[in-house]
Amino acid sequence: MRIALKNGTVVTDKLSVCNLIIDNGKITEITDEVPQTDKEIDCSGKIIVPGLIDMHTHLREPGQEYKETLLSGSEAAVAGGVTTLCCMANANPVTDDSALAAWIVKRGKEIGLADILPYACVTKGMAGKELTEMGILLQSGVCGFSDDGKPIISGEVMRRALEYSKYFGSYIACHEEEPTLSDKGVMHEGAVSANCGLRGIPTEAESVMIARDIELARLTGGRAHICHVSGSRSVELIRRGKADGINITSEVTPNHLTLTDKACADYDTASKVNPPLRAETDRQTLIAALKDGVIDCVASDHAPHHKDDKFMEYDHAAFGMLGLQLLIPLLTAQIHAGAYNWVDFARFTSENPAKILGLTNKGRLNKGFDADITVIDPVTEYIYDEKVNRSKSVNTPFWGKTLKGRAVLTIKNGKTVFEI
Amino acid sequence: MKNFLSTKDLTKEEILNIFDLADTFRELNTRGVKKAPALAGKTVINLFFENSTRTRTSFEIAEKRLSADSINFSVAVSSAQKGETLIDTVHNLESMKADIFVIRHECSGAVKFVADNTPVPVINAGDGLNEHPTQSMLDIYTIRRAKNRLEGLNVTIMGDISHSRVARSNIWAMKTMGMNVRLFGPPTVMPNDVTSFGCKICKNIDEALDDADALIILRIQRERQGELLIPSAREYARFFGVMPHHFVKMKKDSLILHPGPINRGVEISSHAADSDKSAILEQVENGVAIRMAILCMVDKGIKA
Ligand SMILES: [Zn+2]
Numbered sequence: 002m003r004i005a006l007k008n009g010t011v012v013t014d015k016l017s018v019c020n021l022i023i024d025n026g027k028i029t030e031i032t033d034e035v036p037q038t039d040k041e042i043d044c045s046g047k048i049i050v051p052g053l054i055d056m057h058t059h060l061r062e063p064g065q066e067y068k069e070t071l072l073s074g075s076e077a078a079v080a081g082g083v084t085t086l087c088c089m090a091n092a093n094p095v096t097d098d099s100a101l102a103a104w105i106v107k108r109g110k111e112i113g114l115a116d117i118l119p120y121a122c123v124t125k126g127m128a129g130k131e132l133t134e135m136g137i138l139l140q141s142g143v144c145g146f147s148d149d150g151k152p153i154i155s156g157e158v159m160r161r162a163l164e165y166s167k168y169f170g171s172y173i174a175c176h177e178e179e180p181t182l183s184d185k186g187v188m189h190e191g192a193v194s195a196n197c198g199l200r201g202i203p204t205e206a207e208s209v210m211i212a213r214d215i216e217l218a219r220l221t222g223g224r225a226h227i228c229h230v231s232g233s234r235s236v237e238l239i240r241r242g243k244a245d246g247i248n249i250t251s252e253v254t255p256n257h258l259t260l261t262d263k264a265c266a267d268y269d270t271a272s273k274v275n276p277p278l279r280a281e282t283d284r285q286t287l288i289a290a291l292k293d294g295v296i297d298c299v300a301s302d303h304a305p306h307h308k309d310d311k312f313m314e315y316d317h318a319a320f321g322m323l324g325l326q327l328l329i330p331l332l333t334a335q336i337h338a339g340a341y342n343w344v345d346f347a348r349f350t351s352e353n354p355a356k357i358l359g360l361t362n363k364g365r366l367n368k369g370f371d372a373d374i375t376v377i378d379p380v381t382e383y384i385y386d387e388k389v390n391r392s393k394s395v396n397t398p399f400w401g402k403t404l405k406g407r408a409v410l411t412i413k414n415g416k417t418v419f420e421i
Numbered sequence: 422m423k424n425f426l427s428t429k430d431l432t433k434e435e436i437l438n439i440f441d442l443a444d445t446f447r448e449l450n451t452r453g454v455k456k457a458p459a460l461a462g463k464t465v466i467n468l469f470f471e472n473s474t475r476t477r478t479s480f481e482i483a484e485k486r487l488s489a490d491s492i493n494f495s496v497a498v499s500s501a502q503k504g505e506t507l508i509d510t511v512h513n514l515e516s517m518k519a520d521i522f523v524i525r526h527e528c529s530g531a532v533k534f535v536a537d538n539t540p541v542p543v544i545n546a547g548d549g550l551n552e553h554p555t556q557s558m559l560d561i562y563t564i565r566r567a568k569n570r571l572e573g574l575n576v577t578i579m580g581d582i583s584h585s586r587v588a589r590s591n592i593w594a595m596k597t598m599g600m601n602v603r604l605f606g607p608p609t610v611m612p613n614d615v616t617s618f619g620c621k622i623c624k625n626i627d628e629a630l631d632d633a634d635a636l637i638i639l640r641i642q643r644e645r646q647g648e649l650l651i652p653s654a655r656e657y658a659r660f661f662g663v664m665p666h667h668f669v670k671m672k673k674d675s676l677i678l679h680p681g682p683i684n685r686g687v688e689i690s691s692h693a694a695d696s697d698k699s700a701i702l703e704q705v706e707n708g709v710a711i712r713m714a715i716l717c718m719v720d721k722g723i724k725a
Contacts, residue, residue, distance in 0.1 A: 199551075312508065315529065316549070317528065
């Protein structure tokens with residue numbers, strides 16, 4: 002079927018109000034003409050971007066289906082304009098085995114909403130000791146390797162992981178945390194933690210590990226992708242590493258671009274996340290670093306938790322926040338605030354993740370590329386509540402808040418997978 | 422007030438009202454029959470998720486002197502160890518028609534969390550590293566009784582500031598009362614962003630003692646905060662403790678306070694603890710009167 006998305010603002014290297022034509026699951030034309038089609042969808046006033054590619058989610062299946070499943074996670078993804086998502090390996094059991102990896106890929110196809118690309122563990126059992134069968138895992142469809150949720154404590158293990166994954170052209174996605182520095186911390190260490198008596202996690206818990214891994218990437222020539230960068234010093238180290246030509250990429254979450262440690266001051270456990278929400282100066286640094294390319298992309302680090310895992314003492318509550326349905330509104334807010342434009346948006350959320358993941362035919366609204374397309378209403382306000390939310394969980398500081406910027410139509414391989 | 426959780430939002434007037442009421446109870450406590458009917462027929466539950474014989478006993482005496490039915494529910498005999506959540510425990514006790522909860526908990530913010538989720542009035546008897554507001558009230562009350570004023574007095578809080586709820590509650594309340602708060606302690610137990618407290622940070626013990634009208638000496642708990650942060654008791658005593666030779670540099674009428682229990686020879690020498698500058702036992706005495714006052718105010722829902 003030939004479909005025309007008419008009169009939307011199509012985001013490529015520039016913005017142009019025109020018609021985007023989809024045929025047989027591919028983008029066939031971007032044109033000012035009105036060609037003959039089977040179906041026309043009016044997109045006037047809407048922004049048309051390449052389907053979002055979210056490199057960092059936790060979908061909790063297998064093992065914690067009461068928090069999220071591959072199905073509910075996929076529903077939240079497409080409602081958030083995400084057409085491709087990577088899920089981290091720290092489910093139960095962890096994804097360190099090719100059969101499980103292949104099952105996740107297959108289950109994603111059955112669900113048929115978004116492509117689910119599993120990460121596999123770097124180490125067997127995520128125990129930080131022995132490397133997984135990276136070659137076999139790649140053949141079964143994993144997108145890369147990560148022990149995310151936990152840092153790789155041993156420098157030797159990280160070195161060998163970078164060396165070995167390089168052989169297969171893959172990479173290591175690094176959760177950067179020096180555990181003796183983060184210790185019993187539950188929030189950013191700074192003025193707010195000093196004042197509210199919660200134990201702090203210094204930004205250096207992140208940056209010292211980033212420094213190590215940049216050095217190891219240099220030593221090995223392997224590729225390190227730094228997950229959820231949170232602090233100014235981390236940004237500075239990545240900037241220097243990139244300037245030195247070292248093979249590193251990085252991501253930031255929409256939550257860290259938007260919120261600061263002030264959100265923790267009244268012990269609201271929705272604000273508890275790892276790495277923690279940092280100070281305003283860190284947030285400003287992250288915003289600028291994303292714009293100038295030191296940080297390559299935005300990834301949600303969608304981390305659903307059941308109400309019971311959050312309804313308790315701050316010290317004991319689970320770390321993590323929802324993210325899949327916040328990518329668009331929180332970045333739209335940055336666009337409205339003047340930090341970014343829609344071309345930046347498409348680069349952060351689709352083009353750069355596609356490059357990092359090595360996905361061909363995705364990441365841009367190019368003729369001949371897969372018709373993974375998200376249509377965004379950037380202006381209508383809505384409340385993030387149970388009617389909007391598609392995740393099984395509700396753990397977000399934005400619950401009940403008024404947001405602006407939302408996917409109104411999500412197309413995957415030419416098929417509508419979400420619309421309102 | 423419905424709850425007494427923090428000194429952060431207390432106004433000067435509210436604090437003075439507590440002190441006025443405490444004055445009357447302090448007088449009552451010196452009589453032969455130390456009993457007032459204020460809380461007769463009321464059930465007060467002392468819900469202690471962390472051991473503290475001292476604070477719990479002080480509250481218990483205060484409650485009994487106000488004729489309340491006082492119940493102690495402590496973690497050793499509680500269901501918290503059986504995996505019951507904090508709020509489930511609270512709801513259980515609520516169903517037994519408790520009128521006031523006095524709560525001590527090892528987690529910062531946990532007492533506020535309870536207060537947000539129960540209709541029963543809550544008094545914070547210490548939450549994690551965060552606050553110990555009744556202790557702060559009795560400290561300031563003790564200073565005022567000795568000095569007859571608060572405005573402009575120099576107070577140095579000495580010791581483990583990072584992990585001290587006594588320090589935090591005192592910093593907020595003392596600043597409200599117009600006192601000059603200075604902080605002193607080993608760098609390993611000063612918060613990273615300590616300037617955000619808006620207090621002077623003393624470089625050495627001489628600066629800490631200089632012109633001080635009162636010293637709040639915090640208890641050093643090496644066993645709790647880890648041996649890492651404070652190398653040894655004798656090292657602490659030598660560089661951070663208040664020793665006899667310091668007395669010559671101190672103001673004649675300076676006051677020494679300590680929330681107890683004291684470690685003689687560590688943060689405080691016996692010479693200092695037993696000297697006429699020491700108000701440590703008076704603090705304990707005043708603590709009962711202050712807690713009686715706060716219990717009454719919370720019970721009546723009176724704006725302090
Ligand atoms: Zn992580």
